[in-house]
Amino acid sequence: MTIFASYSIKGGVGKTALAVNLAYALREDGHRTLLIDLDPQCAAAYYFRIKPAAKFKFKEGPKLAGRLRRNIRESDYPGLDVLPSNMAYRNFDIMLDRLKKSRKQLRSILAPLAEEYDSVVLDCPPNLTLLSENIFRVADHLLVPVIPTPLSERTLEQLYQFFKEKKLPPNRIRPFFSMAQKSNRLHREFMAQLRLDYPVFLDTVIPHSVHIERMGQRRRPALDYAPGLAATQAYRKLCLEILKG
Numbered sequence: 001m002t003i004f005a006s007y008s009i010k011g012g013v014g015k016t017a018l019a020v021n022l023a024y025a026l027r028e029d030g031h032r033t034l035l036i037d038l039d040p041q042c043a044a045a046y047y048f049r050i051k052p053a054a055k056f057k058f059k060e061g062p063k064l065a066g067r068l069r070r071n072i073r074e075s076d077y078p079g080l081d082v083l084p085s086n087m088a089y090r091n092f093d094i095m096l097d098r099l100k101k102s103r104k105q106l107r108s109i110l111a112p113l114a115e116e117y118d119s120v121v122l123d124c125p126p127n128l129t130l131l132s133e134n135i136f137r138v139a140d141h142l143l144v145p146v147i148p149t150p151l152s153e154r155t156l157e158q159l160y161q162f163f164k165e166k167k168l169p170p171n172r173i174r175p176f177f178s179m180a181q182k183s184n185r186l187h188r189e190f191m192a193q194l195r196l197d198y199p200v201f202l203d204t205v206i207p208h209s210v211h212i213e214r215m216g217q218r219r220r221p222a223l224d225y226a227p228g229l230a231a232t233q234a235y236r237k238l239c240l241e242i243l244k245g
């Protein structure tokens with residue numbers, strides 16, 4: 001089972017758009033896929049027309065993993081399941097903090113899923129917390145959308161710094177450009193500069209596109225309702241680029 005996390009310290013950078021379309025692309029590639037929404041806002045599940053998880057006791061204990069997994073739902077696409085979050089997920093960190101091996105809890109929650117799924121996609125909340133550290137330890141690929149603006153470099157640097165302090169493997173971090181505007185000179189300049197500073201950037205660029213923005217109205221992956229566009233195909237290209245390694 002391969003675990004992909006769509007993660008950034010920043011909000012509004014395209015994490016959920018990536019998670020939703022990546023899960024769709026993986027399923028189209030024949031992977032039995034589970035999309036897990038770890039953000040209390042529950043946007044990823046919303047895009048699949050799936051309601052937030054039913055209320056349950058969000059507290060530690062041997063039954064926690066089972067309680068979480070019991071909320072897995074089938075999506076409209078066979079082979080693609082979704083585990084929605086709910087507002088209780090905002091307490092994930094508090095709960096983790098009380099546990100032993102608090103940095104490896106997500107690993108034990110996800111481990112039993114390996115029998116049923118080839119790929120798991122995590123849609124992460126925007127912060128740098130104990131939950132994030134669990135994500136860093138379990139994800140095979142940490143996909144980081146970067147909008148080509150000056151602040152983004154700082155955020156990426158902070159992430160690498162954190163990995164260094166915690167002795168985590170930095171090669172798991174896979175940044176890529178998100179919402180890039182070809183016609184914007186500043187964007188072009190920042191992209192060129194950031195590629196020089198961080199040669200690990202994925203080649204595939206997700207452009208800014210109204211067709212992707214429309215996901216909020218359509219409530220389906222953009223790759224499903226607009227498969228013929230270069231902008232949406234960028235998600236498939238990104239998926240293939242990551243799988244290629």
Ligand SMILES: Nc1ncnc2c1ncn2[C@@H]1O[C@H](COP(=O)(O)OP(=O)(O)O)[C@@H](O)[C@H]1O
Nearest residue numbers: 011012013014015016017179207208209212213
């Ligand atoms: N490539 C894109 N082009 C245009 N709009 C986008 C693109 N990706 C995301 N959006 C829009 O930007 C907003 C934030 O995207 P989202 O994926 O929710 O970010 P995050 O999960 O990082 O907060 C949403 O309204 C979304 O529809």
Ligand SMILES: [Mg+2]
Nearest residue numbers: 015016039043
């Ligand atoms: Mg999001």
